[in-house]
Amino acid sequence: MHIRLLSLGVVIAWLVTLTLGQGIAQKKKRPNTSQNKGFVLVIDPGHGGKDTGRLRGSKSMKHEKSLNLTIALKLGKYVKKYLPHIKVYYTRTTDRYLSLEERVDFAHGKDADAFISVHCNSVEHKQVHGTELHIHSFDLPASKYLAKLINKQFKQRAGRKVRGIYDADKRQKNFYVVQYTRMPSVLVECGYMTNTSEEKYLNSDRGQSIIASAIFRAFRVYTQSKRPRERREIVYQVQLMATQKPISPDSEHFKDVPKEVKRVPNKHSKKYKYRYVTGWEYTLKGARRLLNEIHSVGFKEAFLVASKSGR
Numbered sequence: 001m002h003i004r005l006l007s008l009g010v011v012i013a014w015l016v017t018l019t020l021g022q023g024i025a026q027k028k029k030r031p032n033t034s035q036n037k038g039f040v041l042v043i044d045p046g047h048g049g050k051d052t053g054r055l056r057g058s059k060s061m062k063h064e065k066s067l068n069l070t071i072a073l074k075l076g077k078y079v080k081k082y083l084p085h086i087k088v089y090y091t092r093t094t095d096r097y098l099s100l101e102e103r104v105d106f107a108h109g110k111d112a113d114a115f116i117s118v119h120c121n122s123v124e125h126k127q128v129h130g131t132e133l134h135i136h137s138f139d140l141p142a143s144k145y146l147a148k149l150i151n152k153q154f155k156q157r158a159g160r161k162v163r164g165i166y167d168a169d170k171r172q173k174n175f176y177v178v179q180y181t182r183m184p185s186v187l188v189e190c191g192y193m194t195n196t197s198e199e200k201y202l203n204s205d206r207g208q209s210i211i212a213s214a215i216f217r218a219f220r221v222y223t224q225s226k227r228p229r230e231r232r233e234i235v236y237q238v239q240l241m242a243t244q245k246p247i248s249p250d251s252e253h254f255k256d257v258p259k260e261v262k263r264v265p266n267k268h269s270k271k272y273k274y275r276y277v278t279g280w281e282y283t284l285k286g287a288r289r290l291l292n293e294i295h296s297v298g299f300k301e302a303f304l305v306a307s308k309s310g311r
């Protein structure tokens, strides 16, 4: 009896060790699995369905949504052919509507390592032409690196006029898909549909192939090099003030604030129910720079708030 009890104890101890051991083994295994999941690229052809993007200049041309899709599919085809270890997903492969939020959610769902959105540009002045690359912030090293590589390919190999790399500060506008994606992300403007000769180029099979292969070559260099890490787990915003009664974020009060102001509910106070925030920074460096700017335009009490990005 004594022996049996003892052996039972041993068995229990052994079971406990085994279970713990498994737990440890699983814990160790999990990061490995995600590391070994392979590189995932999400390609996002801009617009689609009821959202045509820029309308074609004439009947013989195509709407922006179709150009974006054709170039995006070509890009994906090159990646699948020449970099077969990379997993490629498209936010859409047909002419269907998707909200910006759905595109970002899709990329997060696929645990993407890079996100490339494909668009064609337009502007009032017909002379304007060339490519542009858009990222959320120059403080995001991997996004910046990928944008630089694409820009270089456009200029040196594709012989395009390059208009450079823009971030939210430079263009004075946030672009949803590069702002909210938590992985390195670039939005490529392949050229201006409002420029007659560039529109023809964008509509030609040759032009589309040159653009897609330029993006592909840049992406290949990106995946094969020791690229910088980019962290987007924490988002910093500047809180300007809080009020008892709501005031419009567009009011005169905020006219000197360099970025868009948003009014959000204040969960921390029953009296001051509304708080006003600005900025969307993924680095403390960028956040401090913005805070200084906000202080200098008169919001002396402004401070930083940090939150986990995503839901």
Ligand SMILES: [Zn+2]
Residues within 6 Å of the ligand: 046, 047, 053, 054, 064, 119, 120
């Ligand atoms: Zn577009």
